Amino acid sequence: MNQTRKVVLRFPHESADQPLVCELALRFGLVFNILRASISPHREGLMVLELVGDTEKQEKGLAFLRDKGLDIEPLSQDIRKIERRCYHCGACVGVCPTGALYLDQKNYQVYFDENRCIACEFCVQSCPTHAMEALI
Amino acid sequence: MEVKSLEETLRTYDEINRRIENGEAVVITAEEVIELVAEKGVSRAAREIDVVTTGTFGIMCSSGAFFNIGHSKPRMKILEATLNGVPAYGGLAAVDLFIGATQPAKDDPLNKVHPGEFKYGGGHVIQDLVAGKSVLLEANGYGTECYPRKKLETWIALQELNQAYLFNPRNAYQNYNVAVNLSDKPIYTYMGMLLPNLGNAGFSSAGQLSPLLNDPFYQTIGVGTRIFLGGGAGFVAWQGTQHDPGIERSERGLPLGGAGTIAVIGDLKGMHSDWLWGISMRGYGCSLALGLGIPIPVVNENVMFYCAVQDGDILAPVVDYSKAYPNGTGEILGYVSYRDLRSGTITLEGKEVPTSSLSSYSKAREVALLLKKWIQQGRFSLNRPVESLPGSESGITFRNLTERPVKFSTEEVGG
Ligand code: SF4
Numbered sequence: 001m002n003q004t005r006k007v008v009l010r011f012p013h014e015s016a017d018q019p020l021v022c023e024l025a026l027r028f029g030l031v032f033n034i035l036r037a038s039i040s041p042h043r044e045g046l047m048v049l050e051l052v053g054d055t056e057k058q059e060k061g062l063a064f065l066r067d068k069g070l071d072i073e074p075l076s077q078d079i080r081k082i083e084r085r086c087y088h089c090g091a092c093v094g095v096c097p098t099g100a101l102y103l104d105q106k107n108y109q110v111y112f113d114e115n116r117c118i119a120c121e122f123c124v125q126s127c128p129t130h131a132m133e134a135l136i
Numbered sequence: 137m138e139v140k141s142l143e144e145t146l147r148t149y150d151e152i153n154r155r156i157e158n159g160e161a162v163v164i165t166a167e168e169v170i171e172l173v174a175e176k177g178v179s180r181a182a183r184e185i186d187v188v189t190t191g192t193f194g195i196m197c198s199s200g201a202f203f204n205i206g207h208s209k210p211r212m213k214i215l216e217a218t219l220n221g222v223p224a225y226g227g228l229a230a231v232d233l234f235i236g237a238t239q240p241a242k243d244d245p246l247n248k249v250h251p252g253e254f255k256y257g258g259g260h261v262i263q264d265l266v267a268g269k270s271v272l273l274e275a276n277g278y279g280t281e282c283y284p285r286k287k288l289e290t291w292i293a294l295q296e297l298n299q300a301y302l303f304n305p306r307n308a309y310q311n312y313n314v315a316v317n318l319s320d321k322p323i324y325t326y327m328g329m330l331l332p333n334l335g336n337a338g339f340s341s342a343g344q345l346s347p348l349l350n351d352p353f354y355q356t357i358g359v360g361t362r363i364f365l366g367g368g369a370g371f372v373a374w375q376g377t378q379h380d381p382g383i384e385r386s387e388r389g390l391p392l393g394g395a396g397t398i399a400v401i402g403d404l405k406g407m408h409s410d411w412l413w414g415i416s417m418r419g420y421g422c423s424l425a426l427g428l429g430i431p432i433p434v435v436n437e438n439v440m441f442y443c444a445v446q447d448g449d450i451l452a453p454v455v456d457y458s459k460a461y462p463n464g465t466g467e468i469l470g471y472v473s474y475r476d477l478r479s480g481t482i483t484l485e486g487k488e489v490p491t492s493s494l495s496s497y498s499k500a501r502e503v504a505l506l507l508k509k510w511i512q513q514g515r516f517s518l519n520r521p522v523e524s525l526p527g528s529e530s531g532i533t534f535r536n537l538t539e540r541p542v543k544f545s546t547e548e549v550g551g
């Protein structure tokens with residue numbers, strides 16, 4: 001059976017610099033697109049992958065990554081920022097693991113770079129004005 | 137320099153107001169003044185500047201609004217009321233009501249499924265009223281001979297109300313805690329979502345722009361001071377609840393934690409919903425975020441010295457909100473400056489911790505700039521407080537509750 005799905009990979013500190021994801025292609029013959037990736041200097045690495053092709057191969061590949069200590073979750077939602085509801089506090093900035101939400105150090109406005117978002121929803125939970133929304 | 141010359145009067149309130157009236161007042165924000173003082177020194181800056189404007193914008197619990205809805209026919213004495221489903225307090229008179237910012241809607245599931253969302257509460261009602269929206273009032277009474285009506289359901293809007301004013305028993309905290317989480321699971325607090333194992337640090341102060349940090353000994357801010365409140369004008373009404381002026385201070389006189397507070401009052405009808413926002417803190421509750429700004433008249437050099445405060449000078453205590461805060465142990469993990477907090481990361485126990493600001497620095501800046509403009513345009517005058525706020529020497533401290541065992545003797549219950 002063939003299937004296309006998106007998953008979020010979280011790398012613990014120790015394995016953030018190992019070339020694990022390419023093994024998916026080499027060992028398991030999986031086809032994938034890297035949608036988003038980030039390794040912040042003080043945090044775990046994060047990657048959003050779109051996997052294409054045989055379901056069984058996908059399961060084997062993901063099991064391999066889990067064995068290597070990666071945390072894997074399905075990416076089910078998209079996140080958006082509703083500008084008129086935002087008063088630029090920054091409550092979301094400190095909880096955002098990828099830097100997708102950041103505070104401009106000059107004008108102190110908070111911006112959202114959706115290319116770096118991994119849909120963890122921490123911002124949705126921490127925004128006092130419901131400016132961050134998860135779209136299903 | 138002698139101490140005496142620092143306190144020598146450079147200009148009186150009357151002189152400042154005359155200059156404001158003539159459109160001549162030199163006004164600068166508490167942020168702009170930092171550079172000026174660095175360049176010219178306190179003494180010259182004090183001679184050049186008439187007024188320094190401060191500002192803050194953040195979640196201010198202990199806020200609420202009083203209003204009078206007018207009498208219905210037949211008349212009614214309200215016992216219980218809700219506004220858009222949020223309980224309001226009617227135990228004042230017949231048709232005076234009070235709505236508190238943190239009151240959740242009557243049917244809110246609260247924290248039954250933790251963390252609760254607290255989507256709509258008193259703060260949102262206040263925001264909707266100020267935005268000009270109609271709000272559903274549902275009330276009941278027990279009926280008296282003079283107030284026979286027992287039930288009322290109607291839409292009300294701000295402009296149809298008699299008096300409607302914001303009255304906030306505690307706003308503009310002079311400094312505050314920095315909240316962290318030492319436990320191994322996320323917690324949801326009034327200081328925001330706190331990630332486990334020092335995952336982030338929540339803080340809430342406009343720092344160098346904050347009113348009471350620019351006047352740490354309450355030399356010019358006191359009872360009766362006219363202020364910017366929620367986009368309109370208001371006044372300092374009293375010392376705020378939990379006013380705690382005596383706490384330890386730095387060499388510069390800045391309190392090393394939450395200290396002074398003010399109670400404020402202002403006409404809701406003159407406010408704007410840009411400056412009053414109903415908010416929801418996941419797992420904690422609802423509240424109101426608001427903009428507040430206070431002008432500081434540079435009556436002497438001493439006042440200017442304190443207005444030149446910068447984020448790097450102000451230290452805030454770091455407190456663990458998983459254990460120390462809820463249990464009231466008073467334990468402090470260390471102190472960090474607002475310069476570091478605002479940079480995005482602080483270092484705690486050897487770890488770099490990202491910061492989450494709960495107050496909006498950009499909006500605090502806007503408040504100070506707006507107030508500056510109003511004063512420059514002659515639309516806002518300054519006044520001497522009618523009474524000072526209790527200072528660090530007043531002996532006023534913030535006491536915690538001493539619980540007394542409940543005994544049902546006649547002596548305890550009283551007669
Ligand atoms: S969901 Fe929010 S907190 Fe999570 S990565 Fe995206 S923007 Fe950041």
Ligand code: SF4
Binds near residue numbers: 085087092110132
């Ligand atoms: S927490 Fe909400 S209001 Fe605050 S900056 Fe983020 S999106 Fe804007």
